[in-house]
Amino acid sequence: MAKKKDAVSPEEELKEQLFYNQKNGYDLIDAKELIKLEKYCEGYKSFLNESKTEREAVKNAIELAEKAGFVPYEPGMELVPGSKIYKNNRGKALMLAVIGKKSLAEGAVAAAAHVDAPRLDLKQLPLYEDGEMAYLKTHYYGGIKKYQWLCTPLELHGVASLKNGETVEIVIGKEKDDCKFVITDLLPHLAADQVKKPASEFVPGESLNILIGSVPYACEGKDRVKLAVMSILNERYGITEEDFLSAELEAVPAFDVCDVGLDRSLIGGYGHDDRVCAYAELKAILELKAPSRTAVCILADKEEIGSCGTSGMRSDAFECFMEDLCDSQGVKLRHCFEKSLCISADVTNAYDPNFPETCEKRNNAKINYGMGICKYTGSRGKSGSNDADAEIVGLVRRAFADNGVVWQMAELGKVDQGGGGTVALYMADRNISTIDAGVPVLSMHAPFELVSSFDCYMTYKGVLACYGI
Ligand code: MN
Ligand code: MN
Numbered sequence: 001m002a003k004k005k006d007a008v009s010p011e012e013e014l015k016e017q018l019f020y021n022q023k024n025g026y027d028l029i030d031a032k033e034l035i036k037l038e039k040y041c042e043g044y045k046s047f048l049n050e051s052k053t054e055r056e057a058v059k060n061a062i063e064l065a066e067k068a069g070f071v072p073y074e075p076g077m078e079l080v081p082g083s084k085i086y087k088n089n090r091g092k093a094l095m096l097a098v099i100g101k102k103s104l105a106e107g108a109v110a111a112a113a114h115v116d117a118p119r120l121d122l123k124q125l126p127l128y129e130d131g132e133m134a135y136l137k138t139h140y141y142g143g144i145k146k147y148q149w150l151c152t153p154l155e156l157h158g159v160a161s162l163k164n165g166e167t168v169e170i171v172i173g174k175e176k177d178d179c180k181f182v183i184t185d186l187l188p189h190l191a192a193d194q195v196k197k198p199a200s201e202f203v204p205g206e207s208l209n210i211l212i213g214s215v216p217y218a219c220e221g222k223d224r225v226k227l228a229v230m231s232i233l234n235e236r237y238g239i240t241e242e243d244f245l246s247a248e249l250e251a252v253p254a255f256d257v258c259d260v261g262l263d264r265s266l267i268g269g270y271g272h273d274d275r276v277c278a279y280a281e282l283k284a285i286l287e288l289k290a291p292s293r294t295a296v297c298i299l300a301d302k303e304e305i306g307s308c309g310t311s312g313m314r315s316d317a318f319e320c321f322m323e324d325l326c327d328s329q330g331v332k333l334r335h336c337f338e339k340s341l342c343i344s345a346d347v348t349n350a351y352d353p354n355f356p357e358t359c360e361k362r363n364n365a366k367i368n369y370g371m372g373i374c375k376y377t378g379s380r381g382k383s384g385s386n387d388a389d390a391e392i393v394g395l396v397r398r399a400f401a402d403n404g405v406v407w408q409m410a411e412l413g414k415v416d417q418g419g420g421g422t423v424a425l426y427m428a429d430r431n432i433s434t435i436d437a438g439v440p441v442l443s444m445h446a447p448f449e450l451v452s453s454f455d456c457y458m459t460y461k462g463v464l465a466c467y468g469i
Contacts, residue, residue, distance in 0.1 A: 025368045025406045025454045037457040041267065044279045044456055045257045048269050052174070052252045053157045054301045054311075057115035057275055058094045061282050061299055062086065065096055068286040073097075073321070079328045082290035087321045092301040093311040095321045096285055100294035104331045107339025108322070110296035110432070111284070111463050112313060112423050113277035113346060114303030117270070118142030118445045120149060120208055122156075122249040127212075127241060129226040134213040136181075138251060139205070142304030143445055146203035150185040152447050153254035154210060160239050160247035168237050170247075173254050180254045181210045210251055253447035265368070265453055266442075272449040274303065277345035277438045280460040284467055294325065295467045303346070303423055313423035319430075334431070341392070342434040343466050344424035345459070347451075348372040348410040350440030358417050365410035365440035367452045371400075371462040372410030374436035379412075379419025386424035388435040396435055396466060403465035406458045410440060437462060 008016075029037070047064075051057035065086050073085040079099050086096040093115070100108070120138040128135055140146065155173030162168060173180045186194050194202050216224035217231065233239055239247075257269035278299045285297040302312030310317060323333045351364045365372035375393055378385030400407050412419050427434040439459045442450040 022366075022369060022408060025370050025458065028406055029454075037453060040283070040457045040460060041453045043283070044276065045267060045269070047279050048267075048271060048275055049257045051115070051275055052155065052271065053119075053250050054092050054116040055159070056157065057278060058088065058091055058299060061094055061096075061115075061278070062088060064282060064286060070096060070286075073324070075324055079325065087317075089301075089311050089315075089317045093315075093317070094297075094299040095318065096282075096297040097321075097325060098285060098288045098291055098295045099325070100291045102293050104294055104326050104329050104336045105339070106293060107336055107341065108294040108296050108325075109291075109341050109343075109467050109469055110298060110427070111281040111343040111345050111466065112298040112300060112427060113281050113438075114274045114300045114307075114313070114423065115278050116142070116301045116304050117252075117273060117275065118144045118304055120154070120210070120251040122158075122244065122247070122251065124245050124247075125241075126244055126249075127226060127230065129223050132214065132216065132225055133211060134225045134229040135209040136212050136251075137206075138208045138210060140208060141250070145199065145446070146205065146208060147185075147199060148446050149208060150183050150203065153180040153182055154251045155180060155254040156249055156251055158247060158249035160237070160243045160249070162239070162243055162246075168239065170237055170239075170249060172236075181212055181251065183208055183210055255448055260450060266450050267453060267456065268448055268450050270447055270449065272439070272441055272451050273347045273444055274345070274438070276441075276451055276456055277347060277459060280439070280456065281343075281345055281463050283460050284464040287464065288467060291467055293469070296322070300423055307423055307426055313426045337431045340432045341395070341466070341469060342424075342427040342432045343396075343463060344386070344422045344427060344434055344436045345463060346422040346424075346436060346438045347441045347444060348374055348436075348438055349412055349444055350442050350450075350452075352442055358413050360411070360414040363409060363411045364413075365408055367440060367442065368454045369408040369440075370406030370455060370458040371437055372408055372440045372455075373397075374410045374412065374438075377412055377419065377421050377424065377436055380416060383419075384421050384425065386428040386434050386436070388424075389433065392433045392435050395469060396437070399465040399469050400462060403461065403468070405462045405465050406454075407437075407462060 070084040070086045073087045081101045083099040121141045123137040126136040213229040217228040253270040260266040260268040281297045300313040302309045307313040326333045350367045376385040376387040424434045424436045439455045
């Protein structure tokens with residue numbers, strides 16, 4: 001509550017006038033907006049629950065987009081202001097656009113998030129038997145703390161491309177009464193040697209083997225448990241061991257999304273990084289009618305392993321899509337890029353009072369303080385960072401102020417603590433003015449990550465405001 005005017009000293013008034021004064025988001029929104037926030041987060045929670053892999057995220061995003069009137073883009077189709085189109089990139093990445101009233105010569109506004117998340121991928125010959133139990137070999141994907149994946153219930157999601165050309169979808173463990181899988185850990189009684197090792201070494205990558213069965217097939221000879229497991233898989237999916245060779249199977253945490261905290265202010269779940277920003281962008285673009293500038297929403301794959309590959313942000317798939325839009329207006333792609341703006345919508349770390357030594361509190365994002373803007377990311381002297389121009393930060397800041405977006409400055413840990421990157425530099429390499437922005441996360445890259453409902457909602461509002469620039 002504001003103090004009575006006569007109680008304010010001239011010095012306090014001057015402070016009020018001159019100092020940047022951050023406020024907790026809950027002190028800034030009213031009951032009406034709180035209802036919108038809750039509705040938004042309900043939508044997000046069900047999207048996240050149903051999107052455990054990049055493929056599922058793309059599939060669910062397309063479903064929402066089609067409901068909102070988006071159609072698949074076909075080369076040569078007529079595009080007018082308000083046209084809503086999407087391009088599905090191999091089922092693993094997605095680009096959507098709403099054609100604006102202004103020419104693409106004046107640039108587009110893009111928001112780019114990623115829908116892949118750290119996980120354990122099955123190797124191409126994963127199944128083996130040891131100690132009369134059957135296991136699946138894995139190779140982890142993205143930056144994980146390996147010990148967090150032990151004793152954590154897991155599900156398997158993915159596809160297998162069969163000899164006959166058919167692709168089978170494989171999902172095991174998602175349904176409530178379905179079986180789960182797990183990687184076991186050593187009992188503390190026998191862990192004296194294990195716990196002496198540094199955390200980076202005590203779980204070797206090759207020991208991340210998933211237990212998948214223990215009952216032998218009713219026969220004589222070797223590999224009876226493996227045979228029993230393989231015959232269940234064959235019965236359920238029609239696959240043989242050879243089909244693993246051309247499969248992409250991902251072991252992901254078997255957690256449902258849930259509210260965390262007595263006040264239910266936080267959302268716990270797997271894959272907030274970066275589906276929380278992907279959903280924010282998606283919801284924002286689905287709402288647009290005929291924006292001033294063409295709005296583009298990118299849900300990229302492979303960010304966690306360097307944005308490589310055809311479905312990653314470095315892929316020419318983006319040029320391919322944008323060039324067609326530019327060609328339809330007789331605009332050169334390079335001229336469009338030069339005038340465009342990109343919000344690289346990715347999560348940032350939230351200040352964690354349990355680990356205060358890793359952050360510089362003044363500049364780190366805080367839970368419930370809104371969308372986090374990272375002027376720069378990178379590590380060791382901003383290396384590998386798109387350090388956004390002051391003018392771009394200013395532009396975004398004004399759009400946020402005009403649209404009631406609660407936001408804060410963010411950085412990825414204190415100087416020389418570590419760091420990281422996003423797709424921002426690959427967008428900036430294309431001569432597109434780019435800025436990093438997203439939701440602050442606690443326990444990032446853990447099987448169970450946390451975000452605040454408030455920050456999720458503000459990130460959606462933030463992207464929506466940027467689409468209006
Ligand atoms: Mn990440
Ligand atoms: Mn990310």
